[in-house]
Amino acid sequence: MTEFDSDAITKIHRQLHSHLxxxxxxRVKALESLLVDKGLAETATIDAWVEAYSExxxxxxxxxxxxxxxxxxxxKARLIQDAVAAIDGLGYLGKATAHxxxxxxxxxxxxxxxxxxxxxxxxxxxxxxxxxxKTAAYRSRAVRDPRGVLQEFDVDLDDxxxxxxxxxxxxxRYLVLPQRPEGTEEYSEAxxxxxxxxxxxxxxxxxxxxxxxxxx
Amino acid sequence: MDGVHDLGGKQGFGPIxxxxxxxPFHAExxxxxxxxxxxxxxxxxxxxxxxxxxxxxxxVDYLTRPYFDSWAQTHIAAFIDSGAFTxxxxxxxxxxxxxVDRQPSQDPDDIVAAVEAQAYRYDREIEAxxxxxxxxxxxxxxxxxxxxxxxxAYARGKPGVIHAHHGAxxxxxxxxxxxxxxxxxxxxxxxxxxxxxxxxNKNDRVYLDLWESYLDxx
Numbered sequence: 561m562t563e564f565d566s567d568a569i570t571k572i573h574r575q576l577h578s579h580l581x582x583x584x585x586x587r588v589k590a591l592e593s594l595l596v597d598k599g600l601a602e603t604a605t606i607d608a609w610v611e612a613y614s615e616x617x618x619x620x621x622x623x624x625x626x627x628x629x630x631x632x633x634x635x636k637a638r639l640i641q642d643a644v645a646a647i648d649g650l651g652y653l654g655k656a657t658a659h660x661x662x663x664x665x666x667x668x669x670x671x672x673x674x675x676x677x678x679x680x681x682x683x684x685x686x687x688x689x690x691x692x693x694k695t696a697a698y699r700s701r702a703v704r705d706p707r708g709v710l711q712e713f714d715v716d717l718d719d720x721x722x723x724x725x726x727x728x729x730x731x732x733r734y735l736v737l738p739q740r741p742e743g744t745e746e747y748s749e750a751x752x753x754x755x756x757x758x759x760x761x762x763x764x765x766x767x768x769x770x771x772x773x774x775x776x
Numbered sequence: 777m778d779g780v781h782d783l784g785g786k787q788g789f790g791p792i793x794x795x796x797x798x799x800p801f802h803a804e805x806x807x808x809x810x811x812x813x814x815x816x817x818x819x820x821x822x823x824x825x826x827x828x829x830x831x832x833x834x835x836v837d838y839l840t841r842p843y844f845d846s847w848a849q850t851h852i853a854a855f856i857d858s859g860a861f862t863x864x865x866x867x868x869x870x871x872x873x874x875x876v877d878r879q880p881s882q883d884p885d886d887i888v889a890a891v892e893a894q895a896y897r898y899d900r901e902i903e904a905x906x907x908x909x910x911x912x913x914x915x916x917x918x919x920x921x922x923x924x925x926x927x928x929a930y931a932r933g934k935p936g937v938i939h940a941h942h943g944a945x946x947x948x949x950x951x952x953x954x955x956x957x958x959x960x961x962x963x964x965x966x967x968x969x970x971x972x973x974x975x976x977n978k979n980d981r982v983y984l985d986l987w988e989s990y991l992d993x994x
Contacts, residue, residue, distance in 0.1 A: 562820040562858040564954040566777075566923060569832045572853045572863070577834055579867050580852070584845035585805040590869035591848055592808055594861055599875030601816035608884035609811030614800050616888055655814075655894035659942070676784030676928050678827055679843070684891055688800040688810065694843045697789040703930065703982050704785040704972050712792050722979040723968075727784060729926045730961055730985035731898040731945055758798060 618687030621652045622735060623756035624749075625685060629662075630740040631749045640664060643735065647685060654684025656733050664737040665766065669722045672710070672763035673734045674702035682733040686761060693762065703727055713764040736763040741770040777828075777922050778929060780835035785930035785972065809844040813851065814890070815882055818858040823896075824952035828924035829854045900958035902944040906988070908962060912938045913994035916964075916986065924952030927990045930971060931982075935994060936964040939983060947987050960988040 580587050595601035625647060629636035639646040643660040647653050660682055663671040675681070676699050681689040692698050701709050706723050710716075717723065726734040738760040744752060754772040759765040783789075801807040817826075830850040831838075838846065852866055865872055882890040908914065918933035926948045940963040950957040968980035 562818065562825065562854070562954065564825060564952070565857075566828065566832060568857055569829050569853055572856050573833055573837075573849065575863055576849060576852060576866075577837060579863060580849075584842050584848065585803065587845065587848045587852070588805040588809045588812070590866055591852055592812060593869045594866055594871060595812065595816050597871040597875065598861060598873075599878050600860060601812060602880055602884070604884040605815045605880060605882050605887070606808060606811040608882075608887040609814045609890075610801070610807040612887040612891060613810060614807065617891055618800060651892070653895045654891040658895040658897045659899070659945075674784075676930075677782060677926060678830065684895070690796055690798065691802065691843060692792045692794070692796055695789075695792065696783050696786070696839055697792050699783040700786040700789045701792075704787075704975075706980065707977070709792065713794050719977055720979060723977075723981065725980075725982045727928065727931075727982060727984050729928060730948065730987070732942060732961075732963070732985045764794075 613683075613688055617654070617684060619685075619756075619758035619761065620753070621650075621687075622682075622685045622758070622761045623753040625650065625652065625735070626737060626756045626761065627749045627752035629737055630744075630752050636737075639737070652685050656680065656731075657682045657684045659732045660685070660735060661732055662735050662737050663724065663726060665739050665763075667721075667739075669724060670710075670715075670717055670763065670766060671724045671726060671734070671736045672702060672706050673726045673728065673736060674699060675728045676700070676703055677729055680728040680733060682735055685735060686758060690758070690762075710764065710766075713759065715764065715766045717766070736761050738766070738768055741768045743770045777831065777924065778920075779831045780838050781831035782929045784928045806842075806844040809847050809851075813847055814894070816851075818855060818860055820858055820954075821854055822951045822954065822956075824924055824948045825954065826850060826854060827948075828952045829857075831924070898946045899943050900946060902958050902960075904944075904960070906941050906960040906962075908938045908941065908960075908988070908991065908993075910938050910940060914938060914964065914991040915994050917990055917992065920990075921949065923949065925949050925990075927986060928984070931966060931984055931986075934966055934970055936966045936970075936984075939963040939965040942985070945987070947989070949987075962986055962988070962991070964991070 968975040
């Protein structure tokens with residue numbers, strides 16, 4: 561039984577450091593083999609999870625949410641008011657989104673999301689977080705030098721634009737609602753969704769292009 | 777705990793790799809590890825305990841080994857600790873005992889339903905009334921206990937304003953020690969100029985979701 565004893569874990573970590581192979585792939589392989597051997601996991605289920613997050617569960621879900629908010633003012637109002645109910649209506653409620661909040665970019669405000677303590681991310685609508693989101697560089701700098709971080713992503717913000725950094729330290733999660741590009745008034749919801757990038761929903765991209773597939 | 781995981785505001789980390797290819801997994805083992813975490817856990821773990829086990833990884837390993845490698849190490853350490861398997865067994869990659877008879881709780885043919893089933897809620901009804909309302913000025917606590925906590929070092933002893941009250945949520949610090957207790961939780965907004973000595977722009981703010989016991993009235 562888990563005793564919630566930090567010292568016991570520190571000791572185990574040291575033993576693992578000395579006894580496990582250095583290569584990550586071998587460590588994971590050993591874990592998977594042992595769990596299957598013990599009856600604590602099934603290969604088919606592991607395969608299915610990999611497939612789900614490679615295909616079905618990814619940023620295209622978030623892009624759908626954003627495009628719907630752009631094209632349907634009623635949905636947008638509901639999304640800002642109660643994001644959980646709004647995404648549930650689309651079948652996207654799931655891992656790490658039961659306390660989702662949507663924060664809207666405007667001409668005056670730019671939002672940026674980070675988790676400085678680990679790597680919290682709204683998985684069921686954005687899928688697997690990019691590696692950079694989980695690096696010490698992003699986690700350390702996003703709260704202290706957000707404008708510098710944004711510049712590295714080619715986002716140059718005027719000084720008078722307010723920057724709101726959301727450090728997801730609890731179980732609330734944040735999705736940035738980017739601004740709708742100009743010249744897209746006639747676009748269908750599907751055409752709009754194709755313009756929405758993953759980074760724009762984290763906040764490391766701001767001005768989206770009106771041409772699908774083109775970086776802004 | 778004042779661990780190396782508490783990275784907000786630490787200086788000296790280099791540029792961000794903005795050229796990273798946008799794929800879910802950059803290697804097969806990353807996908808396997810992600811998947812294992814979704815379908816194989818010990819029932820006596822809490823999410824906050826798992827996070828604590830991860831932040832107890834040797835600091836050099838924490839900063840230098842790949843991200844999903846830290847998940848593998850966390851899972852392995854927490855499983856050994858809970859008695860699911862031994863160090864010898866993981867080193868061998870083979871079980872020394874017969875498989876347990878377990879009914880799988882997830883249907884591999886409908887994993888998308890399992891994604892939905894992971895919409896875990898942490899809000900709880902509590903009797904205590906919230907101590908703060910939107911607009912109240914607070915100071916965060918200066919000192920935190922040595923165990924798991926979600927008040928980052930950079931936001932301790934700082935003045936902030938209650939931006940929103942989100943009801944009561946399971947308190948991470950207790951949950952990491954196996955006890956479920958709920959407290960009121962608030963989004964608190966901090967002026968960047970109150971957090972960082974070099975910050976100049978009055979338009980820069982940081983929002984943190986903080987439990988009531990992290991706060992004192994200003």
